[in-house]
Amino acid sequence: MATLKEILTRRPVAATIRLTVPAGGARPAPPVGPALGQYRLNLMAFCKDFNARTQKYKAETPMAVTITAFKDNTFEFTVKSPSVTWYLKKAAGIESGSSRPGHVEASTISLKHVYEIAKVKQSDPFCAYMSLESISKSIIGTANSMGIQVKKDLD
Amino acid sequence: MSPVLCCFRNHIFKHLACTNSLVRREFSLTKLLSVKAVPLSTCTNASLTSPFLSVHIQCRKDFADMLSEALLCFGASSTSIDEQDSHVQNEEICISSIYDISKDVRKSILHAADSIGLKDLPTYKIVKGYHSDWIKDIQDSFHPVEVTKGLWIVPEWRTPLDLQATNIILNPGLAFGTGDHPTTKLCLLLLHEIIKGKESFLDYGTGSGILAIAALKFGADFAVGIDIDPQAITAARHNATLNNIGPDILQLYLVPSEEINSPSENNSTGFEGQGSYEPEASFDEIVKYDIVVANILLYPLLNLADQIVSFAKPGAMVALSGIITEQLPRITGRYSEFLEDITVSKMDDWACVSGKKRRI
Numbered sequence: 001m002a003t004l005k006e007i008l009t010r011r012p013v014a015a016t017i018r019l020t021v022p023a024g025g026a027r028p029a030p031p032v033g034p035a036l037g038q039y040r041l042n043l044m045a046f047c048k049d050f051n052a053r054t055q056k057y058k059a060e061t062p063m064a065v066t067i068t069a070f071k072d073n074t075f076e077f078t079v080k081s082p083s084v085t086w087y088l089k090k091a092a093g094i095e096s097g098s099s100r101p102g103h104v105e106a107s108t109i110s111l112k113h114v115y116e117i118a119k120v121k122q123s124d125p126f127c128a129y130m131s132l133e134s135i136s137k138s139i140i141g142t143a144n145s146m147g148i149q150v151k152k153d154l155d
Numbered sequence: 156m157s158p159v160l161c162c163f164r165n166h167i168f169k170h171l172a173c174t175n176s177l178v179r180r181e182f183s184l185t186k187l188l189s190v191k192a193v194p195l196s197t198c199t200n201a202s203l204t205s206p207f208l209s210v211h212i213q214c215r216k217d218f219a220d221m222l223s224e225a226l227l228c229f230g231a232s233s234t235s236i237d238e239q240d241s242h243v244q245n246e247e248i249c250i251s252s253i254y255d256i257s258k259d260v261r262k263s264i265l266h267a268a269d270s271i272g273l274k275d276l277p278t279y280k281i282v283k284g285y286h287s288d289w290i291k292d293i294q295d296s297f298h299p300v301e302v303t304k305g306l307w308i309v310p311e312w313r314t315p316l317d318l319q320a321t322n323i324i325l326n327p328g329l330a331f332g333t334g335d336h337p338t339t340k341l342c343l344l345l346l347h348e349i350i351k352g353k354e355s356f357l358d359y360g361t362g363s364g365i366l367a368i369a370a371l372k373f374g375a376d377f378a379v380g381i382d383i384d385p386q387a388i389t390a391a392r393h394n395a396t397l398n399n400i401g402p403d404i405l406q407l408y409l410v411p412s413e414e415i416n417s418p419s420e421n422n423s424t425g426f427e428g429q430g431s432y433e434p435e436a437s438f439d440e441i442v443k444y445d446i447v448v449a450n451i452l453l454y455p456l457l458n459l460a461d462q463i464v465s466f467a468k469p470g471a472m473v474a475l476s477g478i479i480t481e482q483l484p485r486i487t488g489r490y491s492e493f494l495e496d497i498t499v500s501k502m503d504d505w506a507c508v509s510g511k512k513r514r515i
Binding site for chain 1: 207220223224225227228229232233234235236237238253255266269270271272284286288289290292293295296331333335336338452453454477478479482505
């Protein structure tokens with residue numbers, strides 16, 4: 001339950017924006033430009049801030065960013081580890097998902113891969129409260145949608 | 156449409172036609188770190204003149220966050236959800252998503268919905284969006300900024316508020332350096348304080364050229380700005396003209412990002428078809444400066460420390476910024492072997508480190 005003070009000083013939120021930006025590589029061009037520009041957020045400030053804060057990640061890793069835009073055109077953002085599909089593609093060693101998931105298999109990964117990805121995801125601020133099991137289930141769901149089969153062990 | 160707006164728009168479109176290659180090029184700096192660059196699947200091939208797809212998807216409120224995340228995994232460039240005023244639980248809300256013009260939107264939504272367990276394809280509507288709209292919105296958000304008493308940064312399309320003050324007229328285009336970022340302000344304040352007149356100045360990573368122009372306005376004799384981004388050099392040249400600063404006192408060079416020390420026969424390697432930038436004289440690495448400022452990012456500052464400091468005369472002032480306060484120890488640690496009398500200034504969560512180059 002938020003305190004009265006928090007409620008009174010809470011800024012009104014205009015929107016929640018999600019996008020993927022390469023670490024250290026934010027520029028005032030697509031995808032950042034159109035997504036933030038429509039809410040009149042300060043693109044330069046976001047790019048500079050994002051680039052400085054993602055210096056600790058390997059350059060150009062696609063980071064998932066969630067931006068909370070406030071009605072007064074200010075914003076806050078949180079950076080999360082890359083999307084599950086990116087990890088799955090890396091684990092499966094493929095460039096893109098299957099063209100017909102469920103029918104044509106793109107590749108296979110093992111449960112160990114799923115577990116490793118789940119561990120990284122659990123360190124995200126949004127997933128911290130979820131159990132490894134539920135995160136893993138969600139990862140397996142995404143893998144299936146991409147046409148990646150999850151095997152218990154890889155030979 | 157005002158001629159100024161037209162000019163700005165042309166300026167951007169002309170120089171951003173190859174945004175794609177620009178992004179890849181800039182980060183070949185990472186080769187210094189021996190890091191394998193990941194192909195940028197999110198980087199668009201569309202230039203800013205082609206439209207993009209703005210897709211509005213209807214979805215139940217309690218699934219909206221999950222669907223947004225899934226959409227990003229399956230091809231959307233970005234998603235946004237406007238904040239709802241009511242708190243009805245099962246209400247349908249709209250997710251606005253942006254896609255490249257070349258993407259198969261239906262397939263993406265299908266996969267995304269499927270991956271979170273939705274049985275039916277959500278209803279959606281596709282509208283064409285144009286980059287000029289958001290570019291205009293950004294322009295509208297630039298206002299004159301008073302950095303300190305008597306020093307203003309004024310966008311090209313606005314009139315200065317105080318004609319007696321030092322006004323730096325800027326059109327940042329899409330290069331870094333609009334004047335309102337804390338690091339730019341910290342550097343400007345430092346320059347304002349230390350420039351007495353007649354100094355030579357190097358702006359390492361010049362962006363829009365704002366620091367070089369400011370240095371000249373404060374009394375420096377001449378300034379050189381270098382950057383690895385051709386867009387920055389073009390923006391800086393334009394800004395120099397806006398402030399009546401000619402190439403005799405402000406020289407701007409595009410430098411290759413891998414090794415600035417290697418003499419380059421052709422400064423624009425890798426940028427065929429730029430059209431707007433012709434390589435002239437190359438940057439002379441032998442010249443040393445009275446003041447060197449590098450307002451960039453942590454890793455380039457750490458990796459290029461030797462080079463950055465090598466451009467300073469012994470006893471010259473070197474200033475580094477573009478770092479957040481938690482990154483300070485690494486910078487001061489790295490540069491303490493080169494600089495003495497190190498001082499740190501801070502604004503919000505940003506810092507600027509300055510010191511004098513040690514006389515060996």
